Amino acid sequence: MGSGAAVDSVEAMMASMAAIAVLADRSEGRSGSTSSDPLRDQADACLEGLEKTARMEAMLAARKVRFTAGFANITRAMSPPDEQPHQRLAREMGVVAEVACALTVSERTASALLAQSHELTTTLPLTQATLEQGSMSWQHARVMVDEAASLDPAGAAALEAHFLGTDVENSAKSCPAGEMVPSRFRHKARTWRERHHPESIEKRHARSVLDRRLEYAPDRDGMAWLSAYLPADQAAGIWNGVTATARALQGPAEDRTLTQLRADVAAKLLLSAGFTTSNPTDSSTEAAAGSNTDLATTRTSTSNDGVVGRLVTDGVAAGVVSNRAVAASGRVPSPAAQVLVTVPVFALMGLTDEPADLDGYGPIPASMARKLVADGASSFRRVLTDPRNGAPLEIGRNSYPIPAAMRQWLRLRDGKCSFPGCNNQSLDNEADHILAWSDGGTTGITNLESLCRKHHRLKHTTGWTPTDAAKDTPPGWISPTGRHYQSEHHDWEPPHWPPQIRSLLSDRGLSSAVPEDDLPEDHLPEELLLEAAASEAP
Helix, strand or coil: CCHHHHHHHHHHHHHHHHHHHHHHHHHCCCCCCCCCCHHHHHHHHHHHHHHHHHHHHHHHHHHHHHHHHHHHHHHHHHCCCCCCHHHHHHHHHHHHHHHHHHHCCCHHHHHHHHHHHHHHHHCCHHHHHHHHCCCCCHHHHHHHHHHHCCCCHHHHHHHHHHHHCCCCCCCCCCCCHHHCCHHHHHHHHHHHHHHHCCCCHHHHHHHHHHHCEEEEEECCCCCEEEEEECCHHHHHHHHHHHHHHHHHHCCCCCCCCHHHHHHHHHHHHHHCCCCCCCCCCCHHHHHHHHHHHHCCEEEEEECCCCCEEEEEEECCCCCECCCHHHHHHCCCCCECCCCCEEECHHHHCCCCCCCEEECCCEEECHHHHHHHHHCCCHHHCCCECCHHHCCCCECCCCCCCCCHHHHHHHHHHHCECCCCCCCCEHHHCEEEECCCHHHCCCCEHHHEEEECHHHHHHHHHCCCEECCCECCECCCEECCCCCEECCCCCCCCCCCCCHHHHHHHHHCCCHHHCCCCCCCHHHCCHHHHHHHHHHHCC
């Protein structure tokens, strides 16, 4: 960073401090405001002060990064040119200890700050510049460092350019990184990294699945933590099944919260599973596995999105296939209900390895998606990225109830609760008319939004108002104070067109219709898909 840029950064912070001082006076009624509504003016000053303070915190974090990296670099420059490895190690330990004492933090925290500062000032200059402008928080910058850690310099630059660049095609312009809460930005950045990582997600998943495990950790007050590190499809299936069961148990006579119900349902399912000391992959367990499935007593209920969920009173897990053949084989069954996966049509056919998208999680290997579909899970039938097989989008004012197929499309469009910063997954949300039916609203995708129960209640009991939605865009929101917050969009990417398809189009004289980049899938004649699939068959 040049001296001129450093001066500009300091001057920007000084200007922000002056603005914060003015807002502090306004917020406490000391500015002599002549506003006709002094309380409203004070409230506005408080919100503006929060925004200015957040920008100042980001600028200070950027200056902290510069100081930290600068100290490490200067200490390195002062070391002798013939420094030995043990001397270098001692110097680095001394730098960590000095930073830790200066900041009154642990050496582990200081070491992490030094590593992050090095990455931001060398590998991620665009992120550092955005932080210095106050346009993103320190939490956002840490997300970028984490997600770029396993990328080469070119990949890290591409990741930055996608989210922070202004002149890059297909950049994430719909909702700037700094306007998303850090957890949502992490999801977006992780999704992009998974799709553009130089190593195939298939290979990375094959390595990571070897680390699957179940962990137990005692805690205070007679409590303990039980956590599992599982393949994404299994974890999502378990979570969604437990959530659907917990939701169905709620009612006027039920005083447990949804969080408590989830824990109780999961505990009952696990403790009722009929454990065995035999090897779960041993064929000798067939009889035992079969008898365990017979213990299950289930009933069905229709959840609020019209999809049948399974309520477990005794025995097998909700939302998970359970049958003698699967149990006997020792193979973990695939989720059978409530899990949507968006699969590029060529990946489903096995022509490409581009990732699919698991609702509520993000990118998964194409092989995992093909396995989910092959195992017969009915929730995937309408979720290909081929619009010819998609759900209807508009049905006008003929019907108030929302069809199940349209609810699925709504889940795909919004991905989560549409309220700013909410992470609640689409399965657990409610479909709501943006303009009420009683006020002339239609039952169409452009007048629908996904809301969790908390924000559904917020909409109908406060001044928070959703803006218009579109076929592929969820609504934004306007707060009671008049501030507008943009919606968060899916970063949909066109599928990769395999050479076989391009060759078939060329043979049919359609090569002029194929751009250098990828085509939308709905331009592809169905017979060509069938021909390509036949050519790949063994």
